[in-house]
Amino acid sequence: MLHLELPATEAEDDEVVKTICADPEWEGHIESWLTAYSTYRKFGGNPWFIEPADFEKALKKRMYALYTSKRKTLALKALRDTQLASCPMCGSLATGDLDHHLPREEFAEFSVMRANLVPACTHCNSSSKGTTYRGDDPERFIHPYFDAWAGEPLWRVEIQAPYEAATFAAVPLTDLAADRKPIVEFHLANVLGKQFIRSVTNLWSTYPQSLIIALKAYDNESVSEEVATDLKRAIATLGVNAWNCAFYRGLLANPHAIESIRNRINDLLAL
Helix, strand or coil: CCCCCCCCCHHHHHHHHHHHHCCHHHCCCHHHHHHHHHHHHHCCCCCCCCCCCCCCHHHHHHHHHHHHHHCCCHHHHHHHCCCCCCCCCCCCCCCCEEEECCCCCCCHHHCCCHHHEEEECCCCCCCCCCCCCECCCCCECCCCCCCHHHHCCCEEEEEECCHHHCEEEEEECCCCCCCCHHHHHHHHHHHCCHHHHHHHHHHHHHHHHHHHHHCCCCCHHHHHHHHHHHHHHHHHHHCCCCHHHHHHHHHHCCHHHHHHHHHHHHHHHHC
């Protein structure tokens, strides 16, 4: 979850449509298509204000296929290869794919609109969202281009007892604005998968060893201070909503989890 600058200007995105519609096969559709683009930009890709365009089924099928035929163009390849520290959609430490923010199965008219294409990890471009694009009003996915607040801290990992076999949940931060909380809850519930749980489980199980290397004293205050430092490092290197950042925020919010970490450090030192 990151805030990104738009990868193309309005004119650049519109020019793609104009070029396509210069082909007689697409004749007569340019105005309706550009109107759909304008509506998308006006409402920031928010599916509560954007309905799938009323194009005939055969035309939508051709629009859907455009991405497949153009995915290797220089513009889309450059967007796919954008160098990012973490996935703007889920916060994983992988990128290298493109996700259609509004799915092309429902919104084929946006299949090659760069404002609708987000550099993301393979998971976010495959099984995580599917054709889902909204829940109950106002639930929707965070848009990395249009939701500037995507660059603010949004969530943490809730570490749940018993800590010897801890379980984990992704939860919004308690101080989020009321209108953002259901959006963040929906987003987390629909983009995070099994790999997130595996990653956090590994962090939890190996973090005591990391602290042993980093610290000279292992009281709760020293451990908490080091977690706070690790959070700052992770924000600086991975982005404010990367998985590691959410894990460290969850630790700092849970004194019982800190105590469990300290006890495990003592157990390791006693070996």
